[in-house]
Amino acid sequence: MLYLLAAVGAITVGVLLWRAFGARPAEVAPRPGRVVAPDDDPEFLRGLDKFRKSDGEDQPPA
Numbered sequence: 001m002l003y004l005l006a007a008v009g010a011i012t013v014g015v016l017l018w019r020a021f022g023a024r025p026a027e028v029a030p031r032p033g034r035v036v037a038p039d040d041d042p043e044f045l046r047g048l049d050k051f052r053k054s055d056g057e058d059q060p061p062a
Contacts, residue, residue: 038044
Protein backbone atom coordinates (compact mmCIF):
# COMPACT_ATOMS: atom_id res chain seq x y z
CA MET A 1 0.00 0.00 0.00
CA LEU A 2 2.86 2.35 0.77
CA TYR A 3 4.36 1.79 -2.69
CA LEU A 4 1.03 2.63 -4.32
CA LEU A 5 0.78 5.88 -2.34
CA ALA A 6 4.38 6.78 -3.28
CA ALA A 7 3.66 6.06 -6.97
CA VAL A 8 0.50 8.22 -6.95
CA GLY A 9 2.44 11.01 -5.21
CA ALA A 10 5.29 10.81 -7.71
CA ILE A 11 2.88 10.87 -10.65
CA THR A 12 1.06 13.85 -9.13
CA VAL A 13 4.31 15.76 -8.64
CA GLY A 14 5.38 14.88 -12.19
CA VAL A 15 2.11 16.12 -13.67
CA LEU A 16 2.25 19.35 -11.68
CA LEU A 17 5.85 19.99 -12.76
CA TRP A 18 4.96 19.19 -16.37
CA ARG A 19 2.06 21.67 -16.27
CA ALA A 20 4.24 24.33 -14.64
CA PHE A 21 7.34 24.04 -16.85
CA GLY A 22 6.24 21.94 -19.83
CA ALA A 23 5.57 22.91 -23.41
CA ARG A 24 3.35 25.93 -23.82
CA PRO A 25 0.97 26.52 -26.72
CA ALA A 26 2.19 28.92 -29.36
CA GLU A 27 0.99 32.46 -28.83
CA VAL A 28 -0.86 33.96 -31.75
CA ALA A 29 0.13 37.49 -32.67
CA PRO A 30 -2.73 39.93 -32.19
CA ARG A 31 -4.43 41.06 -35.35
CA PRO A 32 -3.95 44.69 -36.25
CA GLY A 33 -6.96 46.96 -35.94
CA ARG A 34 -9.02 48.08 -38.87
CA VAL A 35 -6.97 48.33 -42.04
CA VAL A 36 -7.15 51.77 -43.60
CA ALA A 37 -6.99 52.10 -47.37
CA PRO A 38 -4.44 54.63 -48.64
CA ASP A 39 -7.12 56.98 -49.93
CA ASP A 40 -8.74 57.02 -46.46
CA ASP A 41 -5.50 57.51 -44.52
CA PRO A 42 -5.04 61.22 -43.70
CA GLU A 43 -1.30 60.82 -43.11
CA PHE A 44 -0.84 59.24 -46.56
CA LEU A 45 -2.83 62.05 -48.15
CA ARG A 46 -0.69 64.69 -46.39
CA GLY A 47 2.43 62.96 -47.70
CA LEU A 48 0.91 62.84 -51.17
CA ASP A 49 0.27 66.58 -51.08
CA LYS A 50 3.89 67.20 -50.10
CA PHE A 51 5.04 64.90 -52.91
CA ARG A 52 2.90 66.75 -55.46
CA LYS A 53 4.17 70.14 -54.28
CA SER A 54 7.80 69.06 -54.55
CA ASP A 55 7.15 67.63 -58.04
CA GLY A 56 5.47 70.82 -59.21
CA GLU A 57 8.36 73.07 -58.20
CA ASP A 58 10.89 71.25 -60.39
CA GLN A 59 8.83 71.37 -63.58
CA PRO A 60 7.38 74.44 -65.31
CA PRO A 61 3.59 74.50 -65.69
CA ALA A 62 2.31 72.99 -68.94
